[in-house]
Amino acid sequence: MKNNAKELIRRRFIEPTTSPRTNYIGIEIEMPVISLKGEKTDQSVSAAALKEAARRFGFTETKHDVFGVCHEAVCEETGDVFSFDCSYNNFEISLGKVRTLHEAQARFTDYVSYINTFLRARGHLLTGMGINPFYRKNDTSFVPSPRYQMLEGYLRKSREWERDGGFHPYTTYPTFSSASQVQLDVTEERLCEVIEAFSLVEPIKALLFANSYLPDEPD
Template identity: 45%
Template structure:
């Protein structure tokens, strides 16, 4: 296929939507672990029962049915709100349809959450606000039985087949026990490059404030293992598909070149999800066919795939700042937060987006974390750890982080919805020099039972 055709389609998919003038909407996705407080694996029949009751109560309509006839996704057509299960039935996700006011989103989330907690509570289950399911070693970490998640699970488990010069972790099932808090914000064409660049620079501060995914009993010095899960899996074979933008872009052409450097690893043909070793998107369309695998009748089968231009829709990257086909940037590096603090993630990003160029200037002139020889990615990895890097002055670091939160508060105040109050938990973390992961480890060291922490992080 002609390279020019592919480039034009990529431009139409990712760049053109940012030129459309839109309202300043916010979309929020909150994934949450489901925990059986009897310290037994989550019984998926309980999950299906609660799902059915939720759908009836809130007048949602089934949107996804697995191969065993169970609902894994349901939506409210009026609001755009979605209840779904991400990767497995151990991980519940609430996606709140786009709205302007974060307080309205919070009120809607609260109504759904309180209903779910009541229903799960009848079985001695709970939802909680942790980035790693605290019962991951107890649960059945299996994918939802449908084409997409079975394909994804197979793709991640294929890491042993590769001889690429990179480290693979041994948690290919991580999607079944890791939970995130993601935000989508409309981005204008004129601000696109600055948004990707400056929010990449914010990532180390986000690690400091929001880290909340600890592998209890393993690697407890790592406060946010979320990055490792993605970057050191088959998703990270092409590093341009994951993590941060290591380069700044001086033009849209340079951004397009970056998009052209990413890889595709799956497509769909009829009712078959097909995965294959990641291949550069431009190279994919230059080939007459690609050999992949699909699942049928209890086994995987080889199949030859002829590239079609519509396959661009299956180009999935997992960047911390991910440009989407909706004309939005999805911020996806933050772990699920304690439920009472769940709106801090959106509030932080919305406020900073509203002060984008001020934020850019702060980082241009910073010497607290930058200009010490480290890239944003290297700093993010350092701040993901319990021990801060030795070159950083802790007092200066937290003062600098407060300056960023203050700017977010100012940006929210200018919106006129009173949303700046949602940042209060971040000010508490700054004052105490902690984050949810640090707090959890401290509580554990003080003898607080894990089940008590689970309930505490699940309180709203």
């Protein structure tokens, strides 16, 4: 079983680096939708923002929750995706593969500018904060879809476990915390070098982008 797992991992993640191919970048950025009045996020406004942005940029609605609200839209031409990550408080922009960061920035800037024009007119804004500053006021329910309802149920099960130190009490943390991801194509020869470089950068990123201080949670 262990050897089979190693072989599957190699096929999935290592072997692709041995084949000649064009190198691309993939970027995913989550951002909290906040109320400019310091109130809880109006989730009907954030849902309307996704729908309007999808219309404006020619995206196709691909996923809807159990009530018919769109929570994902995809651009067939670029592979870009608008979605909500776990909660309607958390807007995610995923950029399809690009050759340069300049190309990614241009598309990202267009999207955010348009979405924020829509949101500002309704008292809201997309921000770059890692934690929604008004998370205590927000509705922390997950997007009502099978995938996120499964995740919500799984996280709540941590309350049933007994172990030294226990678990943190924030079982709904995905509904108010945001993250970003970058995917890079690398060659087999540089794979270890790139992994090591990213590992070294992580603590520096934590200092440079420490914009998620929780004044209500000093610990």
